[in-house]
Amino acid sequence: MSKRTVITGIGVAAPNGLGTEAYWKSVLAGSNGIAELDRFDTAGYASRLAGQITGFHVEDHLPDRLHAQTDISTQFALVAAEWALTDAGIGGDNxxxxxxxxxxxxxxxxxxxxxxxxxxxxxxxxxxxxSVYESFAWFYAVNTGQISIRNKMRGPSAALVSEQAGGLDALGHARRTVRRGTELVVSGGVDSALDSWGYASQLAGGLVSTVSDPARAYLPFDAEASGHVPGEGGAILIVEDEESxxxxxxxxxxxxxxxxxxxxDPAPGSGRPPGLRRAVELALTDAGLTPADVDVVFADAAGTLGQDRAEAExxxxxxxxxxxxVTAPKxxxxxxxxxxxxxxxxxxxxALRDGVVPPTAHTTDVPEEYGLDLVTGQAREVPVRTALVLARGRRGFNSALVVRAA
Structure with a gap:
């Protein structure tokens, strides 16, 4: 087994695009996936916006027996995994x-x-x-289990939970699993909680914007940032040993x-600094790189003034x-x-493939003290060989992952 771990397949289910290329086209065009939520009556809710996936019909993608067994988030995960495996050329005789x-x-x-x-x-x-399927359909490990069962993958597997940081943690663990001898790992993350209860629970966290304009509600690193908008979906990637x-x-x-x-992060009031900088430095060291080697940063972009200021610092x-x-396509x-x-x-x-940094939509007024070269307006065509991706989860999780041209 080689020491290099590569991504060979991508499957995307996102509010602004089903399928990798449809999503990428939307990102470069600035097509907004945030709109008024229509899965239930939102009257009386403090916010009514969400990044909701539309045009997804489970009967077009999965057999009938799975419809009654799975939550919509698992359906997204199964389909994204199938797309990623197809993209990687895994299936049939291969x-x-x-x-x-x-x-x-x-x-x-x-x-x-x-x-x-x-x-x-x-x-x-x-x-x-x-339903008897309630015994497992709610569980945090269900996506790992269903993907494994459907694709007959009985190698080392796991499920990780660390809120917004969890998807990077899953990919980091997948890389570790490949380095230990497993040739291929299906990895990534998908989430959905846009039913009436799930949406209410997200609003209860106090970090969701109450601005009603879909183009002004979520403004990462903007002077008028007032919170984020919840969304659903994600991406599944195929992580492989390069030699294999x-x-x-x-x-x-x-x-x-x-x-x-x-x-x-340390406990609030401890006086110790947040852990994001340390995560960045450790990830770059792990990659054998210096800050000067990074061509673009995909920011966590929490969308609140305090958290944005801390990330900018x-x-x-x-x-x-x-x-x-720096960019925040989210x-x-x-x-x-x-x-x-x-x-x-x-x-x-x-972005590595096409030599272009996608813009951060809607943000127009970045405070000068942030010191950010935030890509806004139009995509920026520049050579991109190394990208740093950041994520922070609630209650103190920080993760950083570096991807580099193979």
Missing amino acids: TLADYSMGVVTSTAQGGFAFTHNEFDKLWSRGPEFV ARGRGAAHLYGEVAGYASTF TLREVFGAHAVP ALTGRLAGGGGPLDVATALL
Whole structure:
């Protein structure tokens, strides 16, 4: 086994695009996936906006038996995994032995809509009406399990939960799994909690914007930032040992997972600094790179003044003021919890492929003291060989992942 771990397949299910190329086209065009949520009556809710996936019909993608077993988030994950495996050329006669393939995914929310539908049955009709599939359809490990079962992948597998940081943690763990001898790992993250209860729980966190204009609600690094917009979806990627991938004739080597690190913030009031800078430095060290080697940063972009200021300070301390292009394509999708990091990694790999940095939509007024070279307005065509992707989860999770041209 080689020491280099590469991405050979990408599958995207996002509010502004189903499928990798449809999503990428939307990102470069600035097509907004944020709109008024229409899955239930939002009257009385403090916010009504979400990054909602539309045009997805499960019957077009999955067999009937899976419809009743799975939450919408798992349906997205299964389809994105199928797209990623197809993109990687895995299937048919080109399938590795099942014990040579594992699955590592992240979700922060589990099967929210499925579970709350079953709760409603329990309370309104009685326990005999609750689906037997409730025993697992809600669980954080369900996406890993369903992908593994459907694709006969019995190698080392795992599920990680660390909110917005979880998707990067899953990819970091997938890289570790490949380095330990598993040839291929299906990895990434997908989340969805846009039913009435799931949406209410996200609003209860106090970080969701109440601005009603879809183009002004989520403004990463803007002086008028007032919170984020929840979204659904994410990305599944195929992580492989480079030697094995080349040996089987993989059609794509989108890039190498060159470095990864995670840290945890100290307790509030401790006087110690947040852990994001340390995560960045450790990831670059792991990749054998210096800050000068990074061509673009895909920011966590929380969308609140305090958190944006803190992230900007970290980037300024590590790279210097205005020293590296920074972008946050998630302004078009909302924050996707466990799916956000993998979607940013997929976007970074496409930026490497096409030599273009996508813009941060809608943000127009970046405070000068942030010291950011934030790409806004139009995409920026520049050579991109190395990208740093950041993610922060609630309660102190920090993750950083470096991808580099293969």
